[in-house]
Amino acid sequence: MVDDRKLAVLRAIVEDYVSTNEPVGSKALAERHNLGVSPATIRNDMAVLEEQGYIAQPHTSAGRVPTDKGYRLFVDRLSQVKPLSGAERRAIESFLAGAVDIDDVVTRTVRLLAQLTRQVAVVQYPTLTSSTVRHVELVPLTERRLMFVLITNTGRVEQRVVELPEVVDEGRVAHLRATLNACLDGRGLGSVPDLVADLPERLPVEDRPLAATVLSVLLESLVERQDEKIVFAGTANLAGADFSVGLREVLEALEEQVVLMRLLGETSDLSALTVRIGSENPYTGLQGTSIVAAGYGSGDKQLARLGVLGPTRMDYPVTMGAVRAVARYVSQILAAS
């Protein structure tokens, strides 16, 4: 009974603080929530909660504010993900349905998510390594140069210009193209390095330099894209909010692909809805912020992650609901195409 009420108090503090952005005191709590006890009792509970590190007061004689630990407890045990309204769902669906290609899907998704949560949205492009090769194309540009294009089953296209070591005629290019496609078509990108390892040896000697050059570009493009592209939107939503640390640091972090990558991706379970709160964050520039992220992908395979970044003081149930919903809808869209 006792502990139960303390948790209720913590929940009330989090909810009030999130909605008002002001430290919340015992009196206000007693009024706004019917906890059935007097302010004095609440004060006692708050003293305990503070001692345990769930809340803190900015100054003596100010109300209490949840700590990161407090938010953590709230997210883990005191809240439920809030589903979106029907109208919101329909809006999402129709907005995403209009996408024409993978770029468009990602762009629309990130904007949608930013608008929905009124925070900064971050979307990782689907990882190549878990998709498969649909087609490899070699297009001669000049005598000693060709365009290498790799198309995956997720609709993603990688292209590179390859400088050739020697003049090569159409026929040899066509042959290499056929060989490559026969070898790679439908295979997972992760297995490509193994598959092409002994390929030059299976070719006539005179074709080997050509093949080696093309393959090195192919492998390079795979490696390079493994830490994938990430896009974000909604930075304008940062303007109002105040973080413990400056706005500048947050914007800088957002432009660092690597940092973003780690924020979204450092989870073994790609599909889970993960929340990282304030100081749980590995990156110093993002102390005052929380990240809510989820995996998405077509079918059972999780291809990549998406999420939002906002002030620690955010409405976690709503945000988590939005992120989860968008992740699901994107997965649907990808599965359908």
Next chain:
Amino acid sequence: MVDDRKLAVLRAIVEDYVSTNEPVGSKALAERHNLGVSPATIRNDMAVLEEQGYIAQPHTSAGRVPTDKGYRLFVDRLSQVKPLSGAERRAIESFLAGAVDIDDVVTRTVRLLAQLTRQVAVVQYPTLTSSTVRHVELVPLTERRLMFVLITNTGRVEQRVVELPEVVDEGRVAHLRATLNACLDGRGLGSVPDLVADLPERLPVEDRPLAATVLSVLLESLVERQDEKIVFAGTANLAGADFSVGLREVLEALEEQVVLMRLLGETSDLSALTVRIGSENPYTGLQGTSIVAAGYGSGDKQLARLGVLGPTRMDYPVTMGAVRAVARYVSQILAAS
């Protein structure tokens, strides 16, 4: 003689204000610049300059600040574009030289420009319409679906998934591919609509629905990309600066492709180094900001524009120098590849 000195005073005011970010008074001017006259004389000049609208005072008994009109005069008549240092040039060159494809060029360019100017950099992707078709590829994905890929001479690749009206075999796809390439190879994108207009009629009747479907996708992808993609970087540089209008508005404008487009592009002469100062700006959310932009492209053809956006109070000579230099180097890179 008289007017000359007034201009010198204006120049001094702009320079001091840009470097100190504080309204500049007559006494400080007389000390820091050797204008050879007393503060009182400068005051008289300043009164005239203010009457003519080149400067203004935030409050009575504060120093003067340049108006947009004042900056305009400064840029047009009182300043020279400042070339970059040799070290900076080399840094640019080596940084851009490592780019592997067109995406990479654009990404590197925008980051470089942001870092160089310590402002927000904006780069427009090379416009398709002024480039030419290098190759058209049709890749069957399933019986009723194929991937359409368009490669241009600038290394840009457009792809679309096409849903077919009927089951189509490899042979017919190959035939259409050959026809398309014969028809379009090497032609300007602008002329594509004309070139394909009567194409269905030149095909056997049974191929027409297929051709019509593919062509409609082709044309659509051209139209869609005509208002081109724009990327930006360096928003963290906005954090310190203060605009007359809020930071939020600026960030919002940056995420509006259309707005950015107009900012960069609304010039008949694509190649000129253009400066748009504060209220000269068509968009209300960007009043306190100036834009410095230049065209770039391979060879003589200007393909697109790039530039930076910063507070009206910026170092125009330096910024203009950086923008111009980067535009030139990017043009070189594009011409070489």
Next chain:
DNA sequence: CTTGGCACTCGGGAACACAGAGTGCCAGAT
């Protein structure tokens, strides 16, 4: 036309007081 002098204005910072919110603690009630 320039200069030094002078009175005037106004913004911004320092000092100060004060109201209000919130706390902690204690003694009494349940």
Next chain:
DNA sequence: ATCTGGCACTCTGTGTTCCCGAGTGCCAAG
């Protein structure tokens, strides 16, 4: 054992006042 009301105390934030200094505009003299 727990809750409650009361009470003294401690802050922050705000409003007020005051004053300094920078800067101006004007004027009369060089």
